[in-house]
Amino acid sequence: MEATGVYHENCALYFSVKNYKISIILPNKAKHYLISLGLKSKNDSIDAKGLSKMGAEQCLELWQPMGDFFYELRQYTRQNQNLQEQKTVFNNQLHALEQSMHKSKAMIKQQKDTIKLFNKQIKEIEKLIKDLINSDQVVKQKVAHICKIKGIGLLTVATILAETNGFELFKNYKQLVSYAGFDVVESESGTRTGKTKISKKGNGHIRRALFMPAFVAVSHKEKPALDLYNRTFEKHGIKMKSYVAVQKKLLVLIYHIWKKNEAYD
Numbered sequence: 291m292e293a294t295g296v297y298h299e300n301c302a303l304y305f306s307v308k309n310y311k312i313s314i315i316l317p318n319k320a321k322h323y324l325i326s327l328g329l330k331s332k333n334d335s336i337d338a339k340g341l342s343k344m345g346a347e348q349c350l351e352l353w354q355p356m357g358d359f360f361y362e363l364r365q366y367t368r369q370n371q372n373l374q375e376q377k378t379v380f381n382n383q384l385h386a387l388e389q390s391m392h393k394s395k396a397m398i399k400q401q402k403d404t405i406k407l408f409n410k411q412i413k414e415i416e417k418l419i420k421d422l423i424n425s426d427q428v429v430k431q432k433v434a435h436i437c438k439i440k441g442i443g444l445l446t447v448a449t450i451l452a453e454t455n456g457f458e459l460f461k462n463y464k465q466l467v468s469y470a471g472f473d474v475v476e477s478e479s480g481t482r483t484g485k486t487k488i489s490k491k492g493n494g495h496i497r498r499a500l501f502m503p504a505f506v507a508v509s510h511k512e513k514p515a516l517d518l519y520n521r522t523f524e525k526h527g528i529k530m531k532s533y534v535a536v537q538k539k540l541l542v543l544i545y546h547i548w549k550k551n552e553a554y555d
Contacts, residue, residue, distance in 0.1 A: 306355050313350035356455045363422055364452035370415045371495065377408040419448050436547050438554040441506030442540065449499040450544060463542050470496040472538040488534060500537040508536060515539060
C-alpha cells in the first residue's frame with residue numbers, strides 16, 4: 291500500500307482485521323522505484339504492477355496497527371494541537387480588531403468569548419491526557435522519569451509517545467530520528483559544497499512538540515542541552531540550527547529513558 295496525502299489508516303486497519311499482511315511505504319520511495327524500472331508513464335495499471343513487483347522483490351517491513359491506548363492518546367494530543375492553533379488564529383484576529391481604527395465592541399466581545407471557549411476545551415483535553423497517562427502505572431512511571439528533564443512536560447511526552455506508538459515502531463534511535471525528520475541531509479558534488487540541513491521529511495507533530503522544550507532546556511542550563519547548544523553555535527553561529535540540534539538530543543534522551551525505564555539524572 292502506498293501512503294498518499296492523508297494517511298489511509300482506516301483502510302489499513304480494515305485489511306489488518308481481515309488478516310492481510312500490509313506494508314505501507316512513502317510515495318517518493320514508490321515513485322523512485324518505478325522510475326528505476328524505466329517506467330515513464332503513470333496510471334493505475336502501471337502503478338499497481340510496479341507496486342506488486344516492488345513487494346515481490348523487496349523484503350518490506352510489515353505494518354502493525356497502534357495499540358488502543360496510544361491510538362486514544364494520539365486523538366487527544368492532536369485535538370489539543372488543533373485547539374491551540376485555532377486559539378492562536380483568534381488571538382491574532384482579536385489583536386487586529388483592538389488595533390483597528392473602527393472598533394466593534396460586539397466583534398471584540400465575540401472574539402474574547404470564543405477564546406474563552408478554546409481555553410476551556412484545552413483544559414478539558416489536557417485533563418483527559420493526564421488521566422489516560424495515569425491509568426497505566428507502567429506508562430505513568432516512565433513518563434515521570436522523562437519529565438525530570440528540565441523543559442520536558444507531560445504534554446510533550448504524551449505527544450511523542452502518541453506519534454510513535456510508545457516507540458514500538460523503532461528498532462533503534464536512528465530510525466526514530468529519521469521518522470521525526472531530524473536526520474541530516476547533505477548536498478555536495480565534486481568541488482561544490484552545499485548546506486547541511488534536517489530533512490523535515492517526517493512527523494511534524496514531534497518536531498512541533500519539541501520546539502519550546504529546547505528553548506527552555508537551554509535557558510535553564512540543562513547540561514546536555516546547553517553543552518550541545520554552545521558547541522554547535524561556536525561551529526556555525528546560527529542559533530536556530532543549534533536549537534534544532536537540542537530538539538534532536540531531547541528526542542533521543544526521551545527514547546533511551548523510556549526504553550531503560552530509569553529516572554533521568
